[in-house]
Amino acid sequence: MLERIRIVLIGTSHPGNIGGVARAMHNMGLADLALVAPRCEVITQDSISRASGADHLLHQAKVHATLEDAVADCTLAVGASARSRTLPWPMLSPRELADRLPTECQAADARVALVFGREDSGLTNAELQRCHAHVHIPTNADFSSLNLAAAVQVLAYECRMAWLNQAYGQADATATVPSDDLATHAELERYFEHLERTLIGIDFHDPDQPRQLMARLRRLYLRARPERMEMNILRGILSATEKAANIKPPKP
Amino acid sequence: MLERIRIVLIGTSHPGNIGGVARAMHNMGLADLALVAPRCEVITQDSISRASGADHLLHQAKVHATLEDAVADCTLAVGASARSRTLPWPMLSPRELADRLPTECQAADARVALVFGREDSGLTNAELQRCHAHVHIPTNADFSSLNLAAAVQVLAYECRMAWLNQAYGQADATATVPSDDLATHAELERYFEHLERTLIGIDFHDPDQPRQLMARLRRLYLRARPERMEMNILRGILSATEKAANIKPPKP
Incomplete structure (x- = not known):
């Protein structure tokens, strides 16, 4: 299941954050990192230092010009959003997202993208509208902006918990199984x-x-x-x- | 509930990590930070930068010479542990810990300490043996060492989820309520x-x-x-x- 989950970072500005994301991913058993139009170098002293031994994820990361390219083969795309938008979209908590993952990842060609925006401004409305659903990490209303690596850490942790629950046979039997021939x-x-x-x-x-x-x-x-x-x-x-x-x- | 939870960091080496912890705590609504014998300055450019607006937690943080002092008034102390020890201790997952928090925090003088060790070597056996229970964040077996701020982020997130569940009236009615007169x-x-x-x-x-x-x-x-x-x-x-x-x- 974990190998079918891709972390997509759009327009990241700080190499250290990309390194921190790589470390968080590898800690939780995720390996598929995609970078869309990064606004900084990917392989730097800072990113390698923050990756702290997970720098192979930086070297393997695919760089794309557009979100389109990065998620073209994905059957589910979920955008991380700090706030509700003018046009409300299906909104999941990290746990609700995790509950759906085992069934979402069943088909052999299933691919799930978790999409994260810029450090300063998040995802644009256009980017969020390319996602099936949004995921909101609950935060202090007065201080809601999570560090990028911290946000990835929370979702990657929930992915791992879902995978462990599945491995131990506690998958939610009531979840709706998506078709095995979803459009990409x-x-x-x-x-x-x-x-x-x-x-x-x-x-x-x-x-x-x-x-x-x-x-x-x-x-x-x-x-x-x-x-x-x-x-x-x-x-x-x-x-x-x-x-x-x-x-x-x-x-x- | 969240105001009764203290994050205790022992022997931290990098100011940036303390700043990252402060940001993660404030994001999740925690405010009580205790530092035991830090091996670095607490208020530096790096810690303030990583705190990213949560630096009041750094200024409010209490510095203690020993773990004893930092948790003297606590009714529950839980140590973060990356691996099982020679003498197995009651071990919780972050979610199991979170499930216990609403009941653990019921009494007016309840205080819960979540204790984190050094970046390089974690908690000593002596420190772990001063805790009621240990909490282990599930990680990739090949790459288990979490960044300190990332580890605090995961537990603080679980604390917030437990608090939200409680606020929405979904507290686990089967949990054992601890006495309201626990020894400190x-x-x-x-x-x-x-x-x-x-x-x-x-x-x-x-x-x-x-x-x-x-x-x-x-x-x-x-x-x-x-x-x-x-x-x-x-x-x-x-x-x-x-x-x-x-x-x-x-x-x-």
């Missing part, structure tokens, strides 16, 4: 692009006056955890709509 | 001193060949969580024994 993040994003294009084409959606339309649709579909087959059907509907409305497909 | 750590230690003196006096115990005798007795009594009244009785028995065996009391 990349397939979902291709669908959302297609959907937006179609909605513009049919004059339902004005990107200059978005009114959170796409955000609301994302929330709906992501909550539904579509299977690949369902995606194909939905995309087929869009193509049929475009054809019927005489909308030209985009230039390749 | 200082009272227990006076008893153990008296006990050892008496055992030497009656030629039962040879401090040059201890054979873990006192450790085993400590484990027994600490597990029993004696009340103050029971302590008085036990000490009365020792006094009577000394008197009967014609053992002179120690010089003041």
